[in-house]
Amino acid sequence: MTATWDIFCSVVDNYGDIGVTWRLARQLVAEHEVAVRLWVDDLNAFVPMCPGADATAAQQWLRGVEVRQWSPTWVPVEPGDVVIGAFACQLPDAFVQAMRARNHPPVWLNLEYLSAEPWVEGCHGLPSPQPNGLRKVFFFPGFTEKTGGLLREHDLLPRRDAFESSNRARATFLEALGVAPGQDALLIMLFAYENPQLASWLQALATDPQACHVLVPQGRSIAGLAQWLGVTQLEAGDVHVRGSLTVQVLPFVSQDDFDRLLWSCDFNAVRGEDSFVRAQWAAKPMLWHIYVQEENAHWEKLEAFLALYRRGLSDEVQAALLGLWRAWNMDQDMGQAWRAARAYWAQLQQHARCWAAQQAAGPDLAKALVHFCGNSL
Structure with a gap:
């Protein structure tokens, strides 16, 4: 065209x-x-x-x-x-x-x-x-x-799979960002708006039996993170340890590097629309911080997505998934919700890959736009 x-x-x-x-x-x-x-x-x-x-x-x-x-x-x-x-x-x-x-x-x-x-x-x-x-x-x-459909470049998933199959590619990318997670640490990306439940989640991670390394790109959640850490300010490159939790602040990265960051992590907490879609293509367990609207109108939008996303999960896993997403977006205790979700980690991992494959079988947004406009010109 x-x-x-x-x-x-x-x-x-x-x-x-x-x-x-x-x-x-x-x-x-x-x-x-x-x-x-x-x-x-x-x-x-x-x-x-x-x-x-x-x-x-x-x-x-x-x-x-x-x-x-x-x-x-x-x-x-x-x-x-x-x-x-x-x-x-x-x-x-x-x-x-x-x-x-x-x-x-x-x-x-x-x-x-x-x-x-x-x-x-x-x-x-x-x-x-x-x-x-x-x-x-x-x-x-x-x-x-x-x-x-959703934005998806034709080679996005093959590039993701090639990256994930190479331990060297992941290590080289993280090293360039100054990230050196422990061998058994759960690597988490946190990209969110301001959230009053950030402290309860961080506290749960700090007391988790497994070591957790949280990567926080510079943005709107930095102020809440600094408050929980008890520091006046945070800058890119700062690293703080609390219990089993390591928190590291990252600089803002390009879109291509943001994709690699999502692929590198074991769990991705994202916000808004663009990072939300890219986290789905990363095919990892995830958490969406939806943009807040007046009179909590965003809750209906959140529930509509969850109604689709949770299909195929057992009742127990659905309950854990719903509990985690609702706690994050509806100001409920994140500690209990996080521990409940961790009990079904393997199921959530498999489900994330199945969801990404299911969405990839549908139209991609750019192609759909070109097809629609081609028929209209």
């Missing part, structure tokens, strides 16, 4: 929006020969996940993607054949007018947030005629064949 695409990303308060759109843009260029122009309104959030990016550049090419600074002062451009507004962001009025002026209006998609809620299947692909005569279509990522 030879086409030009514009993808608009408005960074809200985390890295999920830019994380998703940057992965999508790269995959479209690398696998579908699409010319992509990615518009980002906050390049400072983009630089940490893309080494070599320039936060001040109005225009730059990275990994084959043209990255444009989406500034309040809009410079007129010719819209592409496909226009994606990620996560309901509002496109510049002048750009929308330029879309109308084309002889053949572009395919206009609103790429929605990921959800497992049942109503998503009925809304995926629905058109939304606009007052200006253009038509916008709702495109939903998801976990079933009636959605757009």
